[in-house]
Amino acid sequence: MKKYLVIGNPIEHSLSPLIHNYWMKKYRLIDSVYEKRKVEEKDLENIVKEIRDDEIIGMNVTVPFKQLIIPFLDELDIFAKNTQSVNTVKKVKNKIVGYNTDGLGFGQTIDDFCPQDSSMLESIDLILDGKNIFILGAGGVTPSIISTLEHKGGNIILSNRTKSKAEELKILFPKIKILDWGKKPKNYDIVINTTSVGLKKDEKINIDFSGCSGDKNKLFYDLIYNPKETNFLKEARLRENKTMNGQMMFLNQAIYAFYYWTNITPEIDDGVIKLLD
Numbered sequence: 678m679k680k681y682l683v684i685g686n687p688i689e690h691s692l693s694p695l696i697h698n699y700w701m702k703k704y705r706l707i708d709s710v711y712e713k714r715k716v717e718e719k720d721l722e723n724i725v726k727e728i729r730d731d732e733i734i735g736m737n738v739t740v741p742f743k744q745l746i747i748p749f750l751d752e753l754d755i756f757a758k759n760t761q762s763v764n765t766v767k768k769v770k771n772k773i774v775g776y777n778t779d780g781l782g783f784g785q786t787i788d789d790f791c792p793q794d795s796s797m798l799e800s801i802d803l804i805l806d807g808k809n810i811f812i813l814g815a816g817g818v819t820p821s822i823i824s825t826l827e828h829k830g831g832n833i834i835l836s837n838r839t840k841s842k843a844e845e846l847k848i849l850f851p852k853i854k855i856l857d858w859g860k861k862p863k864n865y866d867i868v869i870n871t872t873s874v875g876l877k878k879d880e881k882i883n884i885d886f887s888g889c890s891g892d893k894n895k896l897f898y899d900l901i902y903n904p905k906e907t908n909f910l911k912e913a914r915l916r917e918n919k920t921m922n923g924q925m926m927f928l929n930q931a932i933y934a935f936y937y938w939t940n941i942t943p944e945i946d947d948g949v950i951k952l953l954d
């Protein structure tokens with residue numbers, strides 16, 4: 678049996694096993710199975726050893742271990758290096774390599790995003806060039822989001838409840854501006870929620886965006902995909918702003934991980950979308 682898994686803490690909520698097992702079945706990788714495992718920081722070294730010993734073939738890493746796993750790996754790909762964050766691991770020629778597919782998945786999603794009511798989107802790179810992007814949160818996935826958006830020419834304004842964590846990210850990304858939690862920038866085109874606020878139905882981000890009511894050019898993007906519509910997105914929809922949830926980014930990062938492990942690029946079909954609904 679070829680074993681794959683996702684590690685994290687908590688991990689119960691992870692939909693990665695559903696998605697990857699679906700693809701393993703679809704592409705007839707009949708001797709492969711993908712599991713989830715709740716681990717503690719002290720377990721990381723042993724898990725990497727399991728990969729070294731070929732007991733695990735591929736691994737996804739989620740919060741809070743995306744950075745903590747790095748000291749146990751032999752090499753990082755360019756995206757993992759730039760973001761100091763790893764979400765995918767495999768063994769390549771006796772080296773344990775950490776990859777980051779979050780930024781790739783996010784970038785793919787942004788590239789595919791083309792609002793039906795707009796003719797202006799020839800290339801999202803053009804659209805993002807010089808745009809002000811307000812990012813909420815400084816957790817495990819935020820460096821990947823910043824890295825991708827900066828690469829596409831966006832100006833990043835970052836706000837996190839714990840300001841010191843935002844300031845740590847400024848070391849990695851010196852161009853970003855930092856704003857106190859609760860405030861909003863004067864000018865912004867896109868707002869991205871990377872916090873965990875909204876995972877529970879009644880949670881709400883207490884920032885007042887009512888000033889942009891009726892602005893159909895502003896995009897509110899929530900990385901959360903379960904629930905499908907957080908209060909952050911619901912309020913934006915009611916204000917008639919553009920909205921997008923994290924479903925496609927989640928799928929796209931999984932597609933890249935699956936490709937790294939198997940050399941197969943899985944397609945997004947109705948079956949896999951249904952798994953996320």
Ligand code: ATR
Nearest residue numbers: 740741814815816817818837838839842872873874
């Ligand atoms: P981790 O911080 O372990 O990487 P995460 O789920 O990736 O975990 O990140 C959680 C993010 O949601 C953080 O930015 C966190 O802010 P803090 O750094 O201040 O903890 C943010 N967050 C969680 N609950 C929040 C709340 N009630 N209000 C505002 N931000 C919150």
